[in-house]
Amino acid sequence: METLIKVEHLSCGYSQKAIVNDVSFSVQAGEVACLIGPNGVGKTTLFKTMLGLLNPISGQISYFDKPLHSYASKEFAKKVAYVPQSHVPPFPFSVRDIVVMGRNPHINELSQPSAEDYEKADEALTLMGISHLAAQDYTEVSGGERQLAIIARALTQDTKLLLMDEPTAYLDFGNTSRVHQEVEKLSDMGYTIVMITHQPDHVFRYGDKVFALGRDSKFVEGVPEEVLSEELLTELYNIPIELKTVQLREDNRSIKVCIPLS
Amino acid sequence: MGNTAAQPNNARWRLRELILLIAIPVIVFIIALSVGRYPVSIDSLFSALQAHLSGQEMDASQLALIRVRLPRVLLAMIVGASLSVSGAAFQGLFKNPVVSPDLLGASSGASFGAALAILIGSGLIGIQFSSFAMGLVVVILVATMNKFVSKRANSVLTLILCGILVSSLFNAFVSLIKAVADTDTKLPAITFWLMGGLSATTLDDLKVVFLFVPTIILLLAIRWKINLLAMGDEEAHMLGVNTRLYRWIIIGCATLLTSMSVSISGNVGWVGLVVPHLARMLVGSNYIKLLPATLIFGASFLLFVDTLARMLFTVEVPLSIITAIIGAPFFFYLMLRSKKGFGA
Secondary structure, eight states: OOEEEEEEEEEEEETTEEEEEEEEEEEETTOEEEEEOOTTSSHHHHHHHHHTSSOOSEEEEEETTEEGGGSOHHHHHHHEEEEOOOOOOSSOOBHHHHHHGGGGGGSOTTOOOOHHHHHHHHHHHHHTTOGGGTTSBTTTSOHHHHHHHHHHHHHTTOOSEEEESOTTTTOOHHHHHHHHHHHHHHHHTTOEEEEEOSOHHHHHHHOSEEEEEOSTTOEEEEOHHHHOOHHHHHHHHTSOEEEEEEEOTTTOOEEEEEEEOO | OHHHHHSOOTTSOOHHHHHHHHHHHHHHHHHHHHOSSSOOOHHHHHHHHHHHHHTOOOOHHHHHIIIIIHHHHHHHHHHHHHHHHHHHHHHHHTTOTTOOTTTTTHHHHHHHHHHHHHHTTOOHHHHHHHHHHHHHHHHHHHHHHHHHHTTTSOOHHHHHHHHHHHHHHHHHHHHHHHHHSOTTTHHHHHHHHHHOOSTTOOGGGGGGHHHHHHHHHHHHHTHHHHHHHTTOHHHHHHTTOOHHHHHHHHHHHHHHHHHHHHHHHOOOOSHHHHHHHHHHHHHOSOHHHHHHHHHHHHHHHHHHHHHHHHHSSSSOOOHHHHHHHHHHHHHHHHHHHOSSOSOO
């Protein structure tokens, strides 16, 4: 299987002070990889380093067998789409204006989006189920809808690989589930996804692979079913945890859930 | 899928918007040319223009119109367009709807640069260049200060406060230069430059178009990227934008337009803040439409203000007085109207 991301002996942090120490992992085509860990262990630092926004202290990162540092930003944006946590920009752009920004790597420096680019944006909006919001102000739609729009924007970049920074941050229960449903749909369509998440339940449900980052430079990777044990989760989050397998009434499917005991 | 067809594309021009963007400047232009101490009827306006273009003999009133009023009208439009477009560009670049060339200190930096160059006895080119360079220095200084301060408390207000701080510093430097300048030669030259005003313009002053047109064309060509930059540097970078390059192009062009305006008409406040908002009310926030609309409204607005300045009293009123009288209350109205408020 094709290796899309390869991280070798990576240490990263700010001003030469390593927060994440000597981690190695890879992501294969078609996988959903989840990055979990408690607050403050450097998930975001690792993510920003993987995106090229921070320079690594040591180690290598490569995408599609090419080192990250040798990519120009436009070239990288054609290969890898970043889905940030949605935020409200200072100007009320329309949802479609925001989504079409994803076409930037395919648009010449002195040009503007063409009718075709707007078509791509509308297709992505339709795929995310929010085509009815196209002309509305991005600043006025709900947080969940904003996040779906940001995912739609990433889709217009025409990449195989999506890097999502906690796509369900600040979302309510329903919107969280809605966004995860769309992420699952994208995975079924063949996208390779790496995302930060805070809920072990979601890792069991959607993840093919998990990277767990803990205190004191602890790093564990593997298949969620195999490596995410009660012991590891208890150690990561510093609370007693029980894992249960429950069977859904709806389709008799078994899923693993994580219950905090404190 | 049928839904998307029903959603109009906000990035395309609507008929109503196009009509306003053509009608407003044309009407203001005709009024500005025809009213004044020597009123000109629309008929003779056209015959004078025709005579000028075909090189025919003109009578005294036609000459006054072409040699005096027309250059003034065109310069007013250039100044208005420059200040407004640079305001809109700065607002997008700094992700801040309440900045303008004057609040960012670009204008006072440009004034200081001009005063300094006059003091050390530079020629015209030297004065222009020094004005542009100091405007640039101030904008970069304010942006850098904001970067440090906003690490602790990020708010649209920190940038404004840094701007006010640096502006007042550079205004003080200008006063210092005036205090030490030779009162017979240098001081009048500095005062004349800084006060500006459009009352003594000639056809010769229109040379600034050679600076104005290319700068505006460059900004218009990259206007869509301002949308992306307004999402934040990291996001724009991840979308494949060369953020450093575009930041320099935008700051350079906007500051050049500002320093050019200061050299023509002195320090005219409010235009760069108010006009982009006026344009947003009509065409929305997307820079694809916003920048051209700002250009046209800015030109029309300052032409309107300059016409008032000529007409209101028997003596000419400085432009900055009228822009403040219109701008300040209008801006308060915008603050009341904005849903989220401008703070935080």
